[in-house]
Structures are given as C-alpha cells and as structure tokens.
Amino acid sequence: MKKYIFVTGGVCSSLGKGIAAASLGTLLESRGFRVSMIKIDPYLNVDAGTMSPYQHGEVYVTDDGAETDLDLGNYARFTSSPLSKANSITTGQIYQTVINKEREGKYLGKTVQVIPHITDEIKSQILRIGSNKETDITIVEVGGTVGDIESVPFLETARQCIHEMGRENVLSVHLTLVPTVSGDEMKTKPTQHSVKELREIGIQPDILLCRAKKELSESMRKKIANFTNVDVESVLSAIDVNTTIYEIPLIYHQQKLDEIVLRKLHLELRPAQVDNLSEMVAGYKNAKSTVTIAMVGKYVDLHDTYKSIDEALVHAGMGNKVRVKILKIDAEKLEKSATPEELLGGADAILVPGGFGQRGVEGMVLAVQYARQARKPYLGICLGMQIMVIEYARHVLQLEGANSTEMNPQTPHPVVSLLEEQEGVTKMGGTMRLGKSATHTKGHTHIRSAYGHEIIWERHRHRYEFANAYKESLENAGLKISGYTSDGMLVESTEWKDHPWSTGVQFHPEFTSKPTKPHPLFRAFVAACIK
Ligand code: GLN
Numbered sequence: 001m002k003k004y005i006f007v008t009g010g011v012c013s014s015l016g017k018g019i020a021a022a023s024l025g026t027l028l029e030s031r032g033f034r035v036s037m038i039k040i041d042p043y044l045n046v047d048a049g050t051m052s053p054y055q056h057g058e059v060y061v062t063d064d065g066a067e068t069d070l071d072l073g074n075y076a077r078f079t080s081s082p083l084s085k086a087n088s089i090t091t092g093q094i095y096q097t098v099i100n101k102e103r104e105g106k107y108l109g110k111t112v113q114v115i116p117h118i119t120d121e122i123k124s125q126i127l128r129i130g131s132n133k134e135t136d137i138t139i140v141e142v143g144g145t146v147g148d149i150e151s152v153p154f155l156e157t158a159r160q161c162i163h164e165m166g167r168e169n170v171l172s173v174h175l176t177l178v179p180t181v182s183g184d185e186m187k188t189k190p191t192q193h194s195v196k197e198l199r200e201i202g203i204q205p206d207i208l209l210c211r212a213k214k215e216l217s218e219s220m221r222k223k224i225a226n227f228t229n230v231d232v233e234s235v236l237s238a239i240d241v242n243t244t245i246y247e248i249p250l251i252y253h254q255q256k257l258d259e260i261v262l263r264k265l266h267l268e269l270r271p272a273q274v275d276n277l278s279e280m281v282a283g284y285k286n287a288k289s290t291v292t293i294a295m296v297g298k299y300v301d302l303h304d305t306y307k308s309i310d311e312a313l314v315h316a317g318m319g320n321k322v323r324v325k326i327l328k329i330d331a332e333k334l335e336k337s338a339t340p341e342e343l344l345g346g347a348d349a350i351l352v353p354g355g356f357g358q359r360g361v362e363g364m365v366l367a368v369q370y371a372r373q374a375r376k377p378y379l380g381i382c383l384g385m386q387i388m389v390i391e392y393a394r395h396v397l398q399l400e401g402a403n404s405t406e407m408n409p410q411t412p413h414p415v416v417s418l419l420e421e422q423e424g425v426t427k428m429g430g431t432m433r434l435g436k437s438a439t440h441t442k443g444h445t446h447i448r449s450a451y452g453h454e455i456i457w458e459r460h461r462h463r464y465e466f467a468n469a470y471k472e473s474l475e476n477a478g479l480k481i482s483g484y485t486s487d488g489m490l491v492e493s494t495e496w497k498d499h500p501w502s503t504g505v506q507f508h509p510e511f512t513s514k515p516t517k518p519h520p521l522f523r524a525f526v527a528a529c530i531k
Contacts, residue, residue, distance in 0.1 A: 010194025018071035057304025065435025329364030352384030385504030
C-alpha cells in the first residue's frame with residue numbers, strides 16, 4: 001500500500017509549512033524510503049508564472065518548464081523527489097481540467113460539482129504521483145491556512161483520502177503557531193482553535209508541529225494533546241532557527257518525528273542516516289570566515305524573491321567552508337548614490353539576479369561596470385547576463401544607448417532583443433523559453449572549469465536573448481562568449497577577458513543546488529570571492 005501525508009497549516013501564513021514538509025521528506029529519505037512531494041496552491045492562477053514576486057516570492061522552474069511556487073525549490077533542496085508540472089497543483093489548473101472535460105462531454109450529462117468532480121480531479125492528480133512504482137510515500141503540502149475558503153476542496157479531498165485508504169495509510173500533519181505574549185508567556189489557544197477548525201472539516205490531525213520561539217514544556221504539550229486528541233508524543237516543537245534552515249530536519253529528528261510517522265504508517269523502522277546533514281550544518285555554523293556578496297536587484301525588500309539564489313550561495317558557502325553574507329542592494333538606490341563604491345565597496349563580489357522590466361536596470365548597469373572595473377568577482381543570472389552585455393556595449397564598445405528591447409524598444413543598439421520565436425507572442429502564461437536545455441561550454445573559460453565538462457543542462461525562463469548581430473564586435477572588444485546552445489545559434493554564457501572571475505549565464509543555475517551538492521557555478525563564484 002502506498003502512503004500519503006497531508007501537511008496543513010493553521011493560525012497564520014508563513015509559518016514554514018514548505019520547510020516542514022520538505023524536512024519530513026529529508027528524514028523519511030534518510031531512512032531509505034522514496035518520497036514524492038506535491039504542493040497545492042489554492043489560488044486561481046493556473047501557475048505561478050504570471051504573478052509578480054511581490055505576491056508569492058520567487059517563481060521556481062522545473063526541468064519540464066513548469067513555473068511553480070517556491071516551495072518546490074525547498075523540496076528540491078531537501079529531498080530527491082522528482083519534480084515536474086505534475087508536482088504542482090493549483091485551483092486554476094484543477095478547474096481548467098474539469099471545465100475542459102465538461103466541454104468535451106466527458107461527464108455524460110451530469111451536473112458538474114465541486115464534490116465529487118473537483119475533489120475527484122484533485123485526488124486523481126495526487127494518486128497519479130503517489131501510485132508511481134518509484135514512490136513509497138507522498139507528502140502533499142496544502143498551501144494557505146485552514147479556515148480559508150479557497151482551501152476547502154483540497155482539505156475535503158484529504159478527508160476523503162483518509163476515509164477511503166485508512167489512517168494507517170494517510171496521515172495528517174498540522175503546523176500551527178504557539179505565540180508568545182506579555183514577555184515570554186506562550187499561548188496554546190490559537191492551536192486549539194486551528195485544530196477545531198480542521199476537525200470540523202472531518203480531519204483529526206495525527207501530528208502537530210507547533211512553531212514557537214522556544215521549546216514547548218511537557219505540560220504545555222500535554223495541554224495541547226488534551227484539547228486536540230493528538231497523542232502527547234506527537235505534539236512537537238518547531239522552534240525558530242537562526243543560522244541555517246538545514247538544521248530543521250535535525251531538530252525534528254531529535255524529537256523523533258520520523259519515527260512517529262513511520263510507526264503511524266505501519267512502516268518498517270529502518271535506521272536513520274543523518275550524519276552527512278549534521279556534519280554539514282555543524283561545518284557551516286563553525287565556519288571561521290565570511291564572504292560578503294552584494295546582490296543588486298529590484299525586489300530586494302522582499303524576503304523570498306531570490307530564494308533559490310540565496311540558498312545556492314549558502315550551499316556554496318558550505319562547500320567552501322565559509323559563511324556567506326548577502327547584502328541585498330536596491331538597484332534604484334544605486335542609481336541615486338554618489339558612487340557605486342558607496343554601496344558596493346564593502347562587498348567581496350557582485351551578483352545581478354534575474355528580473356523583468358525597466359525599473360532598476362540602470363542601477364544594475366552601474367553595479368556591473370563597478371564589478372568589471374574594480375575587478376571583483378561577478379555572477380550574472382539571466383537578466384544579470386543581459387546587463388553584462390549592455391554594459392559592455394555601452395562602456396567598452398561606446399555604443400551609446402545600447403539596451404535590451406525589453407527596456408527600450410527604440411534603442412539605437414539592441415544588443416539584447418526578442419527571440420524570433422517570441423515575436424508575436426501575446427499570451428503571457430507559460431510562453432517564455434522555459435525548462436531544461438543543453439549549453440556547450442567552451443574550453444579555457446570560467447564556466448568550463450567550474451562544471452568540469454563541455455555539455456551542461458540547465459533551466460531557462462526568459463524571452464530576450466543576446467543579439468547575434470553584435471557578437472563579433474563585442475567579442476573583439478573582449479566580451480568572451482563561453483557557452484552556446486547545441487545548435488550554436490544562441491549565446492548562453494559570457495565572461496570578461498582579463499578579469500579575475502566573471503560569468504553571466506542566460507539560464508538559472510540556482511534551481512538545482514542542494515546543501516549536500518552545492519552547484520558548481522556558485523561554488524566557483526564563492527571560491528573566487530575567497531581568493
Ligand atoms: N527579462 C529578461 C527576459 O525575459 C530576463 C528574464 C530573467 O531574468 N528571468 O529575457
């Protein structure tokens with residue numbers, strides 16, 4: 001029998017459900033089980049691709065080009081779960097499928113309703129992943145907070161799954177908040193209410209993870225257990241961590257979360273292997289030196305916009321045994337500062353991440369010029385590579401006003417322009433150049449020495465491209481092209497001649513980095529910072 005775990009959240013949002021679900025995945029894998037992860041987002045967007053980062057943070061891209069919620073990134077970093085379009089479910093996508101079926105006449109004259117048609121569709125998508133022969137346990141994270149109108153059909157589906165497959169095959173793990181008031185008094189009432197809400201829908205949680213400033217006392221756990229019908233040993237503390245989130249699975253492991261889950265699911269208690277993770281976390285916590293990287297972007301006031309890049313830099317720190325401090329610099333502030341030195345002087349290296357639209361671009365150009373002239377290591381990702389091209393064209397080739405046609409359609413020197421296949425595209429959803437493709441790296445370049453081999457596979461998410469008309473003049477002036485697509489038609493990476501370390505990539509290396517396997521490009525970048 002295949003096993004399922006539904007992870008829900010109560011009291012308020014942003015409690016770290018994604019990390020909790022992913023940590024549980026880590027622990028079950030550490031005991032030799034094969035885990036698949038699914039994220040449910042109860043919004044009506046078909047995918048996250050059309051949303052601004054201000055809505056839900058970074059858009060995470062899978063190999064098959066799905067534009068998903070950033071929690072899939074957490075799953076990728078914490079587990080080996082295969083991740084594709086099918087691992088991300090939204091209300092919009094479910095309704096679109098059901099409505100398409102209705103138009104095709106597939107419901108044979110029936111009235112199409114939320115129950116059973118919507119819930120059946122949700123169930124079939126979950127079971128399609130869960131019944132795969134490569135999967136033992138499927139963890140389904142239900143986005144939003146219990147009590148939200150939007151999540152009701154998903155919770156109803158979870159209830160049906162528990163009822164149909166039995167409690168020994170389907171578990172409910174609920175993450176709640178135990179807030180602290182007047183000094184350090186911890187309050188259990190919101191947790192009691194949140195469980196009450198869940199039980200009204202017909203779900204009795206099996207395990208409670210209580211997010212709190214400090215560990216819950218035995219008496220507090222007993223109180224919660226009493227009010228919620230959860231065994232006291234299944235009421236766990238989810239305490240805040242300050243150095244690294246990779247410590248979270250270890251904290252749950254100390255409280256025997258994995259053991260409790262396996263027992264409840266009637267699965268064999270195989271030995272846990274968490275030494276690798278413990279060593280890595282300890283190594284990072286004890287690292288003696290720190291490198292400082294300035295990340296110059298336009299959404300810096302938001303915590304989760306560049307989530308995968310932040311994490312990839314930390315992984316690279318782990319790989320190089322240094323702490324990484326990321327200074328988020330607002331590109332627009334840079335435009336207003338007297339000199340770039342003022343804001344960037346304290347950094348060992350500069351990174352310009354991906355982005356869309358005109359705002360902040362001039363500040364990014366200044367940052368790239370500064371990195372090139374001050375000979376500081378530079379990593380440009382997607383837009384960050386395009387800025388490298390624009391900056392070089394303007395300041396080295398003296399092509400005044402050189403730009404991307406995304407920023408200025410009338411630029412006299414369109415050094416970055418729309419892909420031919422993108423001309424005439426009017427629909428926004430899922431129409432960029434998306435997903436995994438091959439890059440052929442050239443010998444004697446930073447990118448080749450980082451990866452160590454010629455052909456690399458990375459994910460894309462962009463519309464604009466290095467304009468080949470400017471290739472020769474830029475190359476002659478010293479902007480090296482270090483990688484191409486397999487057909488040799490598109491530029492995938494660039495670097496500066498005679499500069500200690502620089503690489504701009506049109507793709508997104510950040511999506512595949514793991515703490516246990518830092519991405520080679522980030523690793524090389526951080527190594528260059530140490531130098
Ligand atoms: N806006 C740029 C493009 O569409 C870069 C996209 C990105 O950085 N992801 O090509």
